[in-house]
Amino acid sequence: MPILQFEDLTIEVVRKNIRSLRLTVYAPDGRVRLAAPTRAPAASITEFISARQAWIRRHQARFAARQQPVTLRYDSGETHFYQGRGYELQVHPATGRARVVLREEERQLELHMPAESTAEQREQVLAAWYRARLKEHLPALAAKWEPVVGAQAKTWAIKQMKTRWGTCNIQARRIWLNLELIKQPLPCLEYVVVHELVHLHERLHNARFWGLMDQFMPNWRQHKATLNQVMLAPAGADAC
Structure with missing residues (x-):
């Protein structure tokens, strides 16, 4: 999968048969993925990410602050x-x-x-x-x-x-x-x-x-x- 580096953000880019750009930030590690129309110009992708970088960082920070699931064994003391x-x-x-x-x-x-x-x-x-x-x-x-x-x-x-x-x-x-x-x-x-x-x-x-x-x-x-x-x-x- 192609990788786009935008400032300190690493973004996975996937080309699909879709009409519009779609950006997703994944928990728990804040991984970023951009789905783009097959023929979307690189300039349009960069502009889209630039306009939403504050949104990306906000969600990455929110996921980082979340309580991580604990592996439970259902034993005494847990x-x-x-x-x-x-x-x-x-x-x-x-x-x-x-x-x-x-x-x-x-x-x-x-x-x-x-x-x-x-x-x-x-x-x-x-x-x-x-x-x-x-x-x-x-x-x-x-x-x-x-x-x-x-x-x-x-x-x-x-x-x-x-x-x-x-x-x-x-x-x-x-x-x-x-x-x-x-x-x-x-x-x-x-x-x-x-x-x-x-x-x-x-x-x-x-x-x-x-x-x-x-x-x-x-x-x-x-x-x-x-x-x-x-x-x-x-x-x-x-x-x-």
């Missing part, structure tokens, strides 16, 4: 998060059905599993516990925010997502929330709920959308900034 607080995981050998016990005062998360359990099995049990906790929150969150936003989802659902905190199928009025949200502070979860509900009024992230966010949740920027510090998975930011 820190696992629930609603924005860190808890020390304590794995206890046990017979019978696996279970999770949250001890808030001790800041411990107990995982009772057979002694021969694997890291994958422990992960699955803890994920099921997280899912149940998030599911418990959904009725109250919907009851609180749907009247405020003036929009009602037909279906609320949970799934593990690699690049998004939430998504909304406007036609089906179905909202999906990322399972990882239960690990973040409750206001962050509420921000995503409001964000997706607002999409039932406005599909695009345009001035009307953000104006509605200001109206329904004036401090949404604070919660968005908190989530921006968390690295879900390798992803990217696009600029057209």
Whole structure:
């Protein structure tokens, strides 16, 4: 893949059968890639990058500041998060059905599993516990925010997502929330709920959308900034 050096920026350039230039900054390392029409002049590419170099550097800095994912083995002593607080995981050998016990005062998360359990099995049990906790929150969150936003989802659902905190199928009025949200502070979860509900009024992230966010949740920027510090998975930011 051809490489373009622009000042201190290294940019991968790929020629494609597209109509316009498209720039992407990838997490976690800030790699930059430019997709250009097959016959786009070199001067146009350079001008495009020059006009967007501040945008590139801003996203590179944002990705560099994010919390990097930690490789977990689901062993005793690890820190696992629930609603924005860190808890020390304590794995206890046990017979019978696996279970999770949250001890808030001790800041411990107990995982009772057979002694021969694997890291994958422990992960699955803890994920099921997280899912149940998030599911418990959904009725109250919907009851609180749907009247405020003036929009009602037909279906609320949970799934593990690699690049998004939430998504909304406007036609089906179905909202999906990322399972990882239960690990973040409750206001962050509420921000995503409001964000997706607002999409039932406005599909695009345009001035009307953000104006509605200001109206329904004036401090949404604070919660968005908190989530921006968390690295879900390798992803990217696009600029057209």
